[in-house]
Amino acid sequence: MRETINFLLAGVGGQGTILASNVLANVGLAAGYQVKQAEVHGMSQRGGSVISHVRWGRAIHSPLIAAGEVDAYLAFEKAEALRHLNQLRPGALAVINLRAIKPVTVTSGGEPYPDDDRLFAAVAQVTDRAVYVDAGAIALGLGNVRVENAVLLGALSALMEREGWIGSEILPDEWIVQITQRVPAKYAALNRQAFEAGRWEVGRA
């Protein structure tokens, strides 16, 4: 087990970022870590940026992570992925959703939206351990775009396993239990499928 893992989740209101961070915090607690979680979501209902900090560790004090100390990045949207990139520790793990949610400033205001090449180039300057997942498309393929957060959590769990950050103390089932108890019962199976699809994207079943 690592001493501490600092997670930063960044997305847009309505993407299920808060639910994902609740899942992460509880998975950490179940694995025997101390955990803290901080949400910044004042205007999330209105399409604003949503940021959540989750920290696992033997002893955790600050609920906020200092810039440059993010160990694992879960970015739900491409522009948001870029926005908080400089919070990462060099070499951090990153799961980046290839989903664009264009704000009104772009769609009718004429502001530019970053293209994928800019995203890939910037991320590559910070870490070579980034995984890109088209979670929105995968979720839509499964029947509901709202399970994209489960896809991303699946990818994150697999990436953490691949890098040796977590082992037998946190099995995929623990994540699935934490996800399914937070969604309506009729969506439990769909969320499990989405989580597994996310793991598959990182090459782990």
Add this chain to the structure above:
Amino acid sequence: MIRILSGNEAAARGAWEAGAAVASAYPGTPSTEILEEFARLPGVYAEWATNEKVAVDVAIGAAYAGRRAFASMKHVGLNVAADAFMYASMTGIEAGLVIITADDPGMHSSQNEQDNRTFAKFARVPCLEPADSQEAKDLMIAAFDLSEQFDTPVLYRMTTRICHSSSPVKLGNRIERPLKQERFPRHPAKYVMVPAHARVRHPLIEERVRKLAEFAETFPWNRIELRETHLGIITAGVAYQYAREVFPHASVLKLGMTWPLPEPLIRRFAASVERLIVLEELDPFIEEAVRLMGIAAEGKSIFPRIGELDPRSVREAAIAAGLLPASARVPAPQVDVGPLPVRPPVLCPGCPHRSTFYVLNKLKVPVMGDIGCYSLGLTPPLSAMHTIGCMGAGISVAHGAAKAGNRERQVAVIGDSTFFHTGLPALLNVVYNQSPVITIIMDNRVTGMTGHQDNPGTGRTAQGKAAPVVEIEPIVRALGVQHVKTIAAYDVAEIERTLKEFMRLDQPAVLITREPCALLPEARERWHALEVASDKCNGCGLCFRLGCPAILKSDELDERYRRPKALIDGTLCTGCGVCAEVCPREAIGEATEQ
């Protein structure tokens, strides 16, 4: 059992375990979830009050009657409730009374970042400050005990970072506390604050402060953590966590009670360390008190007085002051990510407020706003908001501007819940003192901005019980307003016609625009996307002036004018039809079945 709880949930849980039976609150970020959580717990009464002053009076009444009670609010809510808070300090209580203030350093969702610890000193009552969720629960229980032990209300001060951070909490059982006495206390010398009684009470209050300061000495949440002695830090609340994070080897005096302060304890701590600093968010509240004791301490000469602290800002300030070596700095990447689109908060697709702001922008009148979602009428392209101060301010600011001789037609906009909160007396004043202010009450049938809390207009209480649906128009008429009209909020033409008619009058007038918030479940059921017939659209751009996130600029240009046509995002559109109304070419209509 251990559960991960937010600070707000933990505070509610603490009140419940302490046997609190009555709670009253007005919603306000970051405090809202305290009452929401408490209302879900068994065996309690919880209500949304019409404003914070009412909430505090209600809690005081319950505490006089002999049940533990609390009122919760955001920091600026305590300004509204200050009158009640101050007399409660004078009278004391029968059963425990806690007033929860949720301060907002950094102004994540507030008009200022006032530090409400000053209110505790002002009112001569103890101030407790939790530093994480476990403490939020434990200190709440301590607050009720303290309240009864010293016959005082307790100010329980949280901050956004404590309210909205989560960490594990060990749950305990509730201790039931029945009414302390069957009869309401007949004790006028204590509870009737006429001058003759108040003069007798004041010395007792000062004596209470002296005893509280003594008690603070042994209060278990005021503790010295002795480590290396080259640096000592006095700290409280979330700043304690940053102190531990940034100065892991320093000695710490961690205060759970930040007023009154334990002077001998502070002196002992100061004597045991070489350099003494105070780390606190916002005002130098502890620092000034420590320095008044004649103890040399640094605080705001090192750390920012403005905004929210975080580990990075604390570390940078410490390096600049020589408390830490430059090597303590954790370098963050400095990658150029290029220009990124901002995501300003905007009125949602289908928001019933949009049409009115579109018309107000067109009429070019001065608009005095208020606190709620409709503050977003400020943002371009609607740009129809010229003042916002506090809850209920708009109507009276408009009245004052009219009385000053401003010849423009003053318009005030206010939401339904804010009207119930403090708009009522302001509108009555307009009627009584006669100014031609046009008040628009934007009635979206719910308290919107804070996340759909119930209010007197919703027909439901905080605990889900049926309540009378209070209608606004009869209230307005009863206040004496002669010109009142209620219009469906999506009816752009009728809103414009009515406002123009009101502008020709020289009397107070009230327009009520009524339509449920588009995000309410019953409104969602009616959603059906519209679409643009691109052969009819000539890119005139009128619909873009609505600032609706569902209306996009298409890549397709109008052949004649070479300007982008409109396109509707069917996943966002609710079908409110406001854009169809403003479209001069009837190019927007119901989506055709595929």
